Amino acid sequence: MDYVFYQEYWWFLVSLLGGLLVFLLFVQGGNALIFSLGQNETERKMIVNSTGRKWEFTFTTLVTFGGAFFASFPLFYSTSFGGAYWLWMVILFSFVLQAVSYEYQSKKGNLLGKNTYRAFLVLNGIVGPFFLGCAVATFFTGADFTVSKEQLLTEAMPVISAWGNNWHGLDALANSWNMVLGWAVVFLSRTLGALYLINNIQDEGIYQKARRAVFANAVPFLFLFLAFVIRLFLTEGFAVDPDSGRVFMEPFKYWHNLLALPVVAVIFLLGVAGVLGGIVATVFRAGYKKGIWWTGAGTVLAVLGLLLLAGYNHTAYYPSTADLQSSLTLANSCSSEFTLKTMSVVSLLIPFVLAYIFYAWRCIDRKKIDAKEMNDGEHTY
Amino acid sequence: MKESIDLALIDWSRAQFALTAIYHWLFVPLTLGLAVIMGVMETLYYKSKDEFWKRTARFWMKLFGINFAIGVATGLILEFEFGTNWSNYSWFVGDIFGAPLAIEGILAFFMEATFIAVMFFGWNKVSRGFHLASTWLTGLGATISAWWILVANAWMQYPVGMEFNPDTVRNEMVDFWAVATSPVAVNKFFHTVISSWVLGAAFVIGVSAWYLWKRREQRFALESMKIAAAVGLFAAVITAWTGDQSGYHVAQHQPMKLAAMEALYEGQKGASLVAIGILNRTENGEIDPEKPLMAEIEIPNMLSVLAYRDKDSYVPGINNLLQGGFTLPDGSVALSAQEKMERGKQAIAALGAYREAKKNQDETRAAAELKILRENMPYFGYGYIREPGDLVPNVALSFYAFRVMVGLGAYLILFFGGVLFLSWRKRLTGMRWMQWVAMLTVPLAYLASQAGWVVAECGRQPWAIQDLMPVNAAISSLETSSVQTTFFIFLFLFTVLLVAEIRIMMKAIVTGPEKDVETA
Numbered sequence: 001m002d003y004v005f006y007q008e009y010w011w012f013l014v015s016l017l018g019g020l021l022v023f024l025l026f027v028q029g030g031n032a033l034i035f036s037l038g039q040n041e042t043e044r045k046m047i048v049n050s051t052g053r054k055w056e057f058t059f060t061t062l063v064t065f066g067g068a069f070f071a072s073f074p075l076f077y078s079t080s081f082g083g084a085y086w087l088w089m090v091i092l093f094s095f096v097l098q099a100v101s102y103e104y105q106s107k108k109g110n111l112l113g114k115n116t117y118r119a120f121l122v123l124n125g126i127v128g129p130f131f132l133g134c135a136v137a138t139f140f141t142g143a144d145f146t147v148s149k150e151q152l153l154t155e156a157m158p159v160i161s162a163w164g165n166n167w168h169g170l171d172a173l174a175n176s177w178n179m180v181l182g183w184a185v186v187f188l189s190r191t192l193g194a195l196y197l198i199n200n201i202q203d204e205g206i207y208q209k210a211r212r213a214v215f216a217n218a219v220p221f222l223f224l225f226l227a228f229v230i231r232l233f234l235t236e237g238f239a240v241d242p243d244s245g246r247v248f249m250e251p252f253k254y255w256h257n258l259l260a261l262p263v264v265a266v267i268f269l270l271g272v273a274g275v276l277g278g279i280v281a282t283v284f285r286a287g288y289k290k291g292i293w294w295t296g297a298g299t300v301l302a303v304l305g306l307l308l309l310a311g312y313n314h315t316a317y318y319p320s321t322a323d324l325q326s327s328l329t330l331a332n333s334c335s336s337e338f339t340l341k342t343m344s345v346v347s348l349l350i351p352f353v354l355a356y357i358f359y360a361w362r363c364i365d366r367k368k369i370d371a372k373e374m375n376d377g378e379h380t381y
Numbered sequence: 382m383k384e385s386i387d388l389a390l391i392d393w394s395r396a397q398f399a400l401t402a403i404y405h406w407l408f409v410p411l412t413l414g415l416a417v418i419m420g421v422m423e424t425l426y427y428k429s430k431d432e433f434w435k436r437t438a439r440f441w442m443k444l445f446g447i448n449f450a451i452g453v454a455t456g457l458i459l460e461f462e463f464g465t466n467w468s469n470y471s472w473f474v475g476d477i478f479g480a481p482l483a484i485e486g487i488l489a490f491f492m493e494a495t496f497i498a499v500m501f502f503g504w505n506k507v508s509r510g511f512h513l514a515s516t517w518l519t520g521l522g523a524t525i526s527a528w529w530i531l532v533a534n535a536w537m538q539y540p541v542g543m544e545f546n547p548d549t550v551r552n553e554m555v556d557f558w559a560v561a562t563s564p565v566a567v568n569k570f571f572h573t574v575i576s577s578w579v580l581g582a583a584f585v586i587g588v589s590a591w592y593l594w595k596r597r598e599q600r601f602a603l604e605s606m607k608i609a610a611a612v613g614l615f616a617a618v619i620t621a622w623t624g625d626q627s628g629y630h631v632a633q634h635q636p637m638k639l640a641a642m643e644a645l646y647e648g649q650k651g652a653s654l655v656a657i658g659i660l661n662r663t664e665n666g667e668i669d670p671e672k673p674l675m676a677e678i679e680i681p682n683m684l685s686v687l688a689y690r691d692k693d694s695y696v697p698g699i700n701n702l703l704q705g706g707f708t709l710p711d712g713s714v715a716l717s718a719q720e721k722m723e724r725g726k727q728a729i730a731a732l733g734a735y736r737e738a739k740k741n742q743d744e745t746r747a748a749a750e751l752k753i754l755r756e757n758m759p760y761f762g763y764g765y766i767r768e769p770g771d772l773v774p775n776v777a778l779s780f781y782a783f784r785v786m787v788g789l790g791a792y793l794i795l796f797f798g799g800v801l802f803l804s805w806r807k808r809l810t811g812m813r814w815m816q817w818v819a820m821l822t823v824p825l826a827y828l829a830s831q832a833g834w835v836v837a838e839c840g841r842q843p844w845a846i847q848d849l850m851p852v853n854a855a856i857s858s859l860e861t862s863s864v865q866t867t868f869f870i871f872l873f874l875f876t877v878l879l880v881a882e883i884r885i886m887m888k889a890i891v892t893g894p895e896k897d898v899e900t901a
Contacts, residue, residue, distance in 0.1 A: 071475075077463075077472075078472040080464070092457060097874075099451070102450065103446055104885060109881075111880055364499060
């Protein structure tokens, strides 16, 4: 197993975490529906408590996604976070508000009132997925940065990564394809949220409304997602010459990647099929409540496939629109072989972590949330 | 690309990191401390099946949950700030520093996130044994998390296990175990985590004292105090011991920090430790280096013992560290700050020449430049220092924070000993003044905990990584106005959330533990 193997292995893990994160955005999507699906206090409380038992997984996955990216591709961490400052800060602010809102919203003395905290949950439910979607889109559309390691030799200004404009990441909103993926992720998270609530709450009223919400959000999601994917396969991409490391534009690059990486193509297509399968089954089969599993697993696979297409097969995964040769590739942005190897040993514990998460999750979810539980004095949000 | 760094940007970036770290540290020690205490209580429930212990554990868990949420929120910002505000740092040492953060996420955060859900929502859904295990695993997750983040912090204070790679222009890890188990990291972990138990214990005793003062929940309050005082006394003694070790490490690896902590300008053999002192300022507000203290009570030879385990050893002062020329413990002669800066500049120049030679495929010259770089690498960071005075941290802050931490640490040992004794003699219920002392001790424990971090972090300035990278070379290239804006947003947001948290805590405390079903 050589250095390239470890680079690709870690890109796989980061992509997998990215896929899990987008799946877990069902928490945000569910929160965005608090007021539209919950038409009375009991219903809203059930929704908040339902997503509230999972929010820490989303939060932790976001943190681990950041930590894993830092450890395996530190140049991305420094260039993107330090450069696209405001884009990431908006995401972070929204997640900070979310983190406290569950615990505080129904407590006495919470200063801002229940509806303010719930509004924070809705805000995070829209802003979080949108900006995360925009950030991921820049893996394909590029960002306005330069990297010059020689800069470290300049004592007065030794910072190696620089952003090309003063918008510091908000400039991503000027690219319509970033917006398309951003909104696609918003509607996907709402679809996932509705599917999750169907599965997790035992309440006929919520079930019927959530089922309608699945349809209402899946349609714009599919439209936006297909538009993004079709455009992606038709447009030119950021290719890397493996010998010289030079980055150049290649027509139909991502389509070529799909053809060159059959396993990735299968992962991506299975993912899309899973997403569609869960949605179709829920919308067309009355009483069907397991759509979240299909669409959720499909989301993980589809996002995993998409991110693998961004980085594998000699592709610059974080392209620079300011200076093509500053673009980040797996090889020029990764950690040393020693660090990647060491981290790979640690990563062998991931299946064990997933196993206990699954076990604990099943224990808690064995009994679905219902109106009675909200009022029987047990711990609720 | 900007041509030079705005000095205000450095200060605002530091201020923002300090702000988020201080807020984060308001919540973390209580999480760590309460985790142990409520774990003990639930264990008593598990063994005795006495519902009283279940109610007691659940009450402290409720406060734990309120505190935990905001701790998580502030922690998220801290992790990402390494990228957003310290991007050059993230590249320069990301190969080493990123690993503990990733391991923290994989091993600790998921454990915490998973089992806290079982702890809160699993009472009637899982067995008593599984629930108890979940409570302990939540605390264990928080503690493992502390381990890795403190490994990362210790590495910044005492960088080991890495080598500079001139081709990638960064430091790279060569020995994971040296990083993960460095003596500074091990000691820092025990000092920080166990001092958090001190804070948790003081909190539990303070809240319980309020119930005694209000003459309600007496059994609950007395039993909680007994457990907390036992945990607190043990923890406070261990904290003093690890604190002494920490002082020793600082003397070995960060002598300027030690000199600042003691306001020691001129080195001494058999140096005394200032137990209590007031700094002497000149008319322009600077500390007078000729006579830095206007009044002091000293413990003779104690600083030499703390620093080098020898009552007659020489402890260099700030001026000596800047001027060099004194004999180091290994027998060599200390360089002056100016010499270190020159060697740092040589290292940077050699790096540039090495890269140029490599580009021109001139291997002979590259090898020669690499040799120069390696010889001067220990002083690499000094190449970015503008003037020797920049190497001196804020003396007043370090000096007073150290005294606050140590003074309150000593007080807390006496306090816990006193509470435990009174608890054993069953005299706490009637001692109204002691109840007030206990309540007032809660903010003092927070103050001691914060002061500890002020000593550790302000005392190491200007270094982001000791001797390798000063803060001015570690930052992100941003407009100062962007960082100012986020600073004030954080300040406002965290303050509002802190006020809300305190109010919710107060209300929960006033409501009190659940009532006994049989007596209610």
